[in-house]
Amino acid sequence: MKINRFSPKILLITVFSLLLVVAWGAASGAAQGPVVQGPPPVVTPEIVPGEIIVKFQPNVGRLGAQNSLQAEGLRPLEISPETGLIRVEVKPGQETQAIAELLARGDVVYATYNYKIYALGNPNDPSYGSQWGLNNAQDHDIDAPEAWDIHTGGSSVTIAVIDTGVDLDHSDLQAKIVAGKDYVNNDSLADDDNGHGTHVAGIAAASGNNGIGIAGVSWGAKVMPLKVLNSAGSGTTADLAEAIVYAADNGAKVINMSLGASCGSGWPDVEEAINYALGKGVLLVAASGNNYSTPVLCPGAINGVVAVGATDSNDARPSYSTYGAALDVAAPGSGIYSTYYGGGYTTMSGTSMASPHVAGLAALLRSYAPGMTSSEVEALIKQTTDDLGSAGWDQYYGYGRINARRALERIALQISPAQPVLFIDDDPGVASSQVRVITPNSEPINWSASISPTVSWLTLSPPISGSVSSTSTNQFITFNATKPQGGYDLYLATLVLTGTTGSGVTVGPIVAQVQLHYVPEVKTLYFPVFFK
Incomplete structure (x- = not known):
């Protein structure tokens, strides 16, 4: 058993106070003189x-x-x-x-x-309307648009996607991919030859508001593809353990593992790798499993990993979603539309689709509040869920279905004008x-x-x-x-x-x-x- 860790008609006038003045006698054009270094340049508003x-x-x-x-x-x-x-x-x-x-x-x-102001909640990605898990009329979703009004995700956080690889040329992912590794073919090009990993990566971090395809939970997060599963979707715990350590050593702050198997007599190599990553401040997320029963599969059942079950568009647990004492939270997992290898898009179902919703939320939180530890992020995600099933924690939904808006609101500190x-x-x-x-x-x-x-x-x-x-x-x-x-x-x-x-x-x-x-x-x- 895993030990749970809690270690209308509206006048829209936005005043940003960008108070520019005209200087007579100053040189024209952008000044090239002394500039005190600040944060990265911001996009000039219209x-x-x-x-x-x-x-x-x-x-x-x-x-x-x-x-x-x-x-x-x-x-x-x-x-x-x-x-x-x-x-x-x-x-x-x-x-x-x-x-x-x-x-x-x-x-x-x-x-x-x-x-000029624009609603940040709904991106201009043409297939965003197909992503019910982010927003739907019944509110059986993670409240992504409301969360995006606070923060859409920054490039300071990298999500390691340990899976079948990622389509390195996909138009909705290409710009955010960082160096990864292929443990199946022993090279550095973790390209996807199955489609599963690309689908997972898009859910967590497809480029948002870019006029293409879909939007990930975190628009800005980087993606580190680590291929440990072959074209048939199978791999080894040895490769998984190596990939976890690689991710921790190369800057990943969140690791998603939409994979698993029975824990058997234990996965000591993977447990050691997980403990190593935890020691480096990494947050690890894994699918609970799709075996219609209990218990939660490994690596999700290993202490230190956030195990994620699935919900459907009715906010109910699909029969396939593995449950048990090690389950932490739930997220949308049935009928999820996302990126697919070959540059396309498709709909898939499973706890594999639920897990990257949580990984994307973790990336949102870690880029908005970089001072938070991984254990604080994990606790915040659990504390701000929408409770489903029995009151409080239960074995079918964990602490409930994640809510990105509630999580970000809990830590939102802003200034106005910005x-x-x-x-x-x-x-x-x-x-x-x-x-x-x-x-x-x-x-x-x-x-x-x-x-x-x-x-x-x-x-x-x-x-x-x-x-x-x-x-x-x-x-x-x-x-x-x-x-x-x-x-x-x-x-x-x-x-x-x-x-x-x-x-x-x-x-x-x-x-x-x-x-x-x-x-x-x-x-x-x-x-x-x-x-x-």
């Missing part, structure tokens, strides 16, 4: 041309705000009844100048672009800005913020820590900037957020790029007054 969003100080009032805008030659288009933000018309192409003009006033809290931006010129030579700390978690998260590495031109005003929950409205981080010593340019720094939930789970580190635009002068532009 803006609505000819519009900006403005927030005035509370004491100005709505009528006063409208009068102030008209005095500046700007025409208010709409005042949001929910937020009080004002949508303002400007000449297309002059959004940046208008923002700079308004920010020079003393009565404006912020002015920003009106960014990218802090400040501007500064020679007079007065100082600038400040605020972002709000938010979470969808109803359980409080104790958070702290820092600039790391430190930079001379940017500090945080106290308080730099607090406690935030889904009902909080008063958690803010204040940035204070002074003129950098390097001259007019774009400067970058990194805000680091860390936290701890009330139950002791580590959150983060969450990083955000902070931009400072240092320019010689902010030019005031005047626009004609327009009346409807």
Whole structure:
């Protein structure tokens, strides 16, 4: 027996505060001067041309705000009844100048672009609608689109798929495959000659929102193909043990094993390999088996491995799904549409399809909160399931069917706007800005913020820590900037957020790029007054 381890009509105005200014006398084009290194570049968001969003100080009032805008030659288009933000018309192409003009006033809290926003929940992959396990009308799914609103998965996490190999040229997988190994043919090209491994890899980590095929649970995770099963789908525990060690030694943070057999008298070589991987902080996931009975097969039954049973589109256990004392959780496994070798797609059923749903979720969590240990990730997955069958743990569903939204919400710590931006010129030579700390978690998260590495031109005003929950409205981080010593340019720094939930789970580190635009002068532009 395995010992379980717990070691409508809506005004969509998104304010990212990307506050760009126009510098007269600065060189044109991208600055090549001093840039303080921050996190990787972010994708530039699209803006609505000819519009900006403005927030005035509370004491100005709505009528006063409208009068102030008209005095500046700007025409208010709409005042949001929910937020009080004002949508303002400007000449297309002059959004940046208008923002700079308004920010020079003393009565404006912020002015920003009106960014185009897109629902992140549903990707544009044409066959996404066939993936009932990610989202369906009956909600017998893992709530993937809701989870993707928080995080879609990062490339910092690699999932080792120990299986029949992976189609190395598949358009939905090719860009994310890292070096692997073929233990069947003793070479480095773990190409799939069966189809099973490709199907598994797509469930966990097919490229999402790329306009092709399907979406994996983690859009960004890398895939390490390790072939231990031949074209007939069979292999040896010796190769399995080697593959586990290879994965642990080569950067995999999650291992998926949609394979198994009876434990017999024990799998000591595989157990040793599993313990080695656990010691390296790897999370291991395996299918429970498809033998219509009990007990759970190995390697899923080995202590330290998350054993996964299957559910169908009715949230029921299919008769084939192996159950027993070693079962940890369940996930969609019947009629699962995914990638297939030869560049295609197909539908397959089994606990082999359930397991990579869990591996993909583990990758989502580990890329969103890299400070979490593998045991914390495992415990979080179990604690946030949708309970099925008997209340609490039972031998047919384990702790329940996984729920990606609930798991991510438990550790979600974010800032709004998502990218802090400040501007500064020679007079007065100082600038400040605020972002709000938010979470969808109803359980409080104790958070702290820092600039790391430190930079001379940017500090945080106290308080730099607090406690935030889904009902909080008063958690803010204040940035204070002074003129950098390097001259007019774009400067970058990194805000680091860390936290701890009330139950002791580590959150983060969450990083955000902070931009400072240092320019010689902010030019005031005047626009004609327009009346409807």
